Amino acid sequence: MNTVNERMIRSLSALDAARPMVGLIDQIVANFPDLHDLASQQAAQILRRHTGKQMDPRFVWWHQFNSSSSSARSFTGWQHSGPPQKSMVMTELVIERFDLYYQDAADELDQRGGFYLQGPHAATYDERHEVRMLGSEVQKDLWALDFAVLYREAVERFGSANGEHFRVLAKVNLLGQVAGALHQGWITAEDARHLRTLVSAELADLVMPSLAMLQRQSGDHALTLNRYPFGEGDRGCLISMQTPSGRFIAYLPWAEEALRGFDSELAMAAWLRSQLQVPGTLDNFAKVAHSNPRDRSANQLIRVHLQGIADSRSDEAGQVALSLFKRALGNDLFAWLADQAVAELRRNGRLLKDNARLRRAMYSGYLSAFLNLFGGFAPLGWPMSLILLGATVAKVGLDVDTALHATDEQERKSALRSAMLESVYATFDMVDIGFTSMFASLAYEAPPHEIDVNLGEWQPVESASLEVEDRASNAVLAGVAADSGRLRGIQVRPDGSCWITLNRLTYRVRYSQELAIWLVVPADNPFAFVSLQPVRLNAASEWELLAPPRLLGGAPPEETGIPVVRSAFWDTYTVKNGVRSAKLSANSLKRQKALLAQWPVAELPRGQAPDVDARGLDCVMVDGRPNYSYRYGRDFFNTMIEYYTSDESQVNNVFRSGVYKYGDEDAYIHDFADSLGLLPKSNEFSLYRGGNRTRSTSGEHYRAGQLGVGDVLVNTDITSFTENPYKVAEFAALPESHVSGAVSGRFDDSSVVFELPAGHYRDATPISAFSLYWDEAESLFLPGHYFRIEELEEVKGEDYRFIKVTLRQITKPASGPFYDLRTGLLFDDAGYRSRFKSAAVVERFFPT
Known part of the structure; x- marks a missing residue:
């Protein structure tokens, strides 16, 4: 692969082969029964049902108060002052439900609480901040919904519909880990060959995997597989693979160094013993071993077992201690992993409050300990099902608490997808091709107008349209264009960008996998969301633009x-x-x-409530001045913009007809404009x-x-x-x-x-x-x-x-x-x- 054209041919072939895997990833990400995502979707539906608007549930709070006063202007008929007794955002409310007391006293919900756009630190809660919903009506929605049952049904659908996809992508993830470990020297070439054979006997040689290969059963290998459950409910934090020559390979799916080869079982035990002597590493093992951090007895037992290996008097003693947990895994690693992943999701579903258990708690007059297992929206461990597909915490870049509390559904799904795609990228050795745009090409999601269009009726146009002329570049093309295959008439630059000459002008092009044709694209952003401008070579080997x-x-x-x-x-x-x-x-x-993220936006420290201005609006004070735009974790907030988007017509009525609803709109407009002016264009x-x-x-x-x-x-x-x-x-x-x-x-x-x-x-x-x-x-x-x-x-x-x-x-x-x-x-x-x-x-x- 000496020339840039050869590298581009390899690039196009790799993208062709990887496309089916990318499609499976998109299905998994779309269908994965993510607890927070499902709760967010249901919360949004409740908001839409009562307000008629598609509101983001992250911005809507339920507050309970110890006192209230009547108000003729508020939707509930009540207003409140001072800090709330209890607060939850809508997504939390869907999972947590209202307090047990209100299950039998729903009429008091409307007097003692309400839905607001302000968090739990405002001075007053009245019609200016309220979301026009009644707690008593939302409680009916929650009983009708029975979220826990809904989640369990989603788990069952995922398990039955995506089991095969899961096994394929778990294989892709392992292949990517093999490539990385071999490159880092953590395993030998022999280890890598055995691991590839574990995935498919057809992959013993360094061939490019296909979807058909990965879909076939993978029991024809020479490895002896064992797992090490360090406690009940252990999710498989350590798996060993013994080769016929006596070497051992440790597989830690959750770790950045997922694979490591050893000359013997003793050497593997010695390495593990030394690792567990580092407190942070032992903590990581313990956290990943069990999915429910609130099951203290199970987690403590796992820690005791791991500490016992760490405290062994010698490596030989460590091997003996480790062998106590050694269990044969069977011949099909990926079937076992898939079963474990779905079983974990089912266990998590059983921790949620469903109607039946809530009724039993009402009848008995108290909430059982069961209801505290998920108390305060405490997160469960990072799902092993995501880890086995390459979406580890480190790669996704979201800690579990952030993922549940402060990250929107779209960012979560995007982060999961990118992490899984890294495994595909490594599996197909795309990094060796050397083009900086390779990962972007792999991750590119074609927009709807590139997926659905039928180019059959499109005809050549004699001259480039205005839209294409805007995409012309002053780039100087040197060298000779390829004369065969998909690259015929294309000039590939050293950075992997592709160019053509059309009507004596130079244009950058991108190959569309969906349409099997080259498209003219902006020179500085080949993946920009733009209308289609397909081109083809005519009988005279000249490029021509197609248009409907x-x-x-x-x-x-x-x-x-x-x-x-x-x-x-x-x-x-x-x-x-x-x-x-x-x-x-x-x-x-x-x-x-x-x-x-690249702009100097004020940041609110984790666990700290925002400041409030003289009107009680959230902000972050910097040098005595309110900054209404601020970052909290990965999310951004601005109460000026929130208010504008919640009541836009009221503000714009001043501009359009001179109508003032509250009388202080002029001051708001100045502050709004100041705040908007501090944000990036x-x-x-x-x-x-x-x-x-x-x-x-x-x-x-x-x-x-x-x-x-x-x-x-x-x-x-x-x-x-x-x-x-x-x-x-x-x-x-x-x-x-x-x-x-x-x-x-x-x-x-x-x-x-x-x-x-x-x-x-x-x-x-x-x-x-x-x-x-x-x-x-x-x-x-x-x-x-x-x-x-x-x-x-x-x-x-x-x-x-x-x-x-x-x-x-x-x-x-x-x-x-x-x-x-x-x-x-x-x-x-x-x-x-x-x-x-x-x-x-x-x-x-x-x-x-």
């Missing part, structure tokens, strides 16, 4: 001159798909949190905004020719855009339940979509990490920004149509006219200023 038919059935442009176009992109994103939409929003949240992703006549936004101004290319729009309120095109389609459609097909709603002449292409704006602030509605993948513009209309199209499909307005942010032109982005009406500066109580507010955004 532009006009529907040859239809002419509308009388206004707006071209009518077909869009494979919008054919995908106007169709409702909650699962895919959530995935796109999760990816946006991940990107936005990564941006914040980003323009690396295309943004979208949808509207229709029911939202005081309309495409009819564009259809009528009142607005056209070159006109300048200005936003006059706090303006929201989204990275998720599924969401913008929902806002562009009229919300009607009876519509044809599976589209988001009914589209009419007022339906409009605004697009800000990546790089064509500069002042958007991503806020999903702080928002109650993270799934909206939201970025905000404060008022007073100007946008030029670059392109107008009417996009039509079988069940949808809308005007698409492509924008570019510009500096304020020297003269008008300017049009309101939301309404499309001529901007009236004097009338706008008259809406505000404080001239300083409007002057801030529209300085004279």
Whole structure:
């Protein structure tokens, strides 16, 4: 593999072979019965049922109080002051349930408690912070749900549907560990050969594994397998494998050094004895050996047994002590591992409070000790099922407490997926290929419009479209392009990037495994979320761009001159798909949190409550000044943004019509703008905004020719855009339940979509990490920004149509006219200023 082209051929072949394993990982991650994720999903459903909104349950608290006073303005009819007697976020409440006393006194829940956006340290709890739900009604939901039974059913479904997948991925994980251990010198080449044969007899030689190989039974090997249960319920923290030559290989699935070879059993015992003499190592063994840290007697017994090996007077004595726990494992390691993993999940499920046990506790008048096994939402040990797939605590980068308390479901799943993919990466020796983009290529999740599209009707276009021209690069291509195979006509640079020449311009391309074709991509981000621009070589060996038919059935442009176009992109994103939409929003949240992680955001120490400002809003005080944006563990909080997203229309009513609900909105707007100004901006992703006549936004101004290319729009309120095109389609459609097909709603002449292409704006602030509605993948513009209309199209499909307005942010032109982005009406500066109580507010955004 001497040339860069040969390395790229190897890269494409490895990605082809690894794709089925990546698909299995995605199934496992999606279906894994994660206790916290399931509780979070159920909490979100309860919130949606009572509020009609898709709120993030991490931001909603249940508080119980010892006292209350009546209030005519609150939803419950009561308000509270002082610290709560007890507090839980919604996810905890789903698992913990309400106190036993309230199971028979549900009517008191509404007086003695409530749901709020503020944590347990606020001075007052009233209508400003409340979430409009009644505890008595939520208690009915929890009884109807019976979460413990729901979780146990999820475990059974996972075990029956994913057992085979689990065994395959456990083999992949071991192969990756073998490659790493051999590279580090922890095992010999002979050890590695035996371990590969343990996975599959066909892998004795260094061949690339296939899914078919890994799916076959793996009992044809020469190793003698033993496990060492150091106590009842031991999860398999140590496994030994003896070769025919007498060597021993220690397998610790949970450890960073998972495999280590020894000349003899005595040498292995001596190594283990020395390791256990280090207190931290003994603790790690004890923690991983048992899944329930609250089972003190079992954990103490395991520690005693491990300490006995550590305290042995000699290595020989240590071997004798270790042999007391030696048990034959059988011939199929991976079947045993799969059985152990599911058994552990079942044991964990039995620790949860179900309706039957809660009723028994009510009848007897007290809660049994059983109910304290999961008291205070104390985490169970890191699941062995995840460890065996490569998602160890160290690789995932989340300690168990953080994983349960402070990390959103999307980040957890992303971290688990990345950790498991590392095993695939090692198994296929992708690191040896040497391209920095290899792991990104392996981990890449094709967006829906790259998965579903049928290129059969796409035809060559004579010249590159505007969108492709924007992706042209000034890179100078040196050398000769390949002349055969998938790389024919492709020039590969030393870093592994691939390039073509199209119409005398240079473009970066990426091979799509889903479509088996090359795509033009942004030069600086080949995995960016962009519309498809496929290319192919023609009979003259020249690259040509493919595009779908532009006009529907040859239809002419509308009388206004707006071209009518077909869009494979919008054919995908106007169709409702909650699962895919959530995935796109999760990816946006991940990107936005990564941006914040590199930004100087105030940090709240673990275990410390946030400060509060003069109005009782959460913050972190720095040099006597409130910082409303702060980081706690891996999560981010900003009460200004939380309030905006919970009650957005109330704040924007000041900008839109001069209506004040509370009277202090001007002060809030200043603080909100200050807080937003301290956060990072980003323009690396295309943004979208949808509207229709029911939202005081309309495409009819564009259809009528009142607005056209070159006109300048200005936003006059706090303006929201989204990275998720599924969401913008929902806002562009009229919300009607009876519509044809599976589209988001009914589209009419007022339906409009605004697009800000990546790089064509500069002042958007991503806020999903702080928002109650993270799934909206939201970025905000404060008022007073100007946008030029670059392109107008009417996009039509079988069940949808809308005007698409492509924008570019510009500096304020020297003269008008300017049009309101939301309404499309001529901007009236004097009338706008008259809406505000404080001239300083409007002057801030529209300085004279």
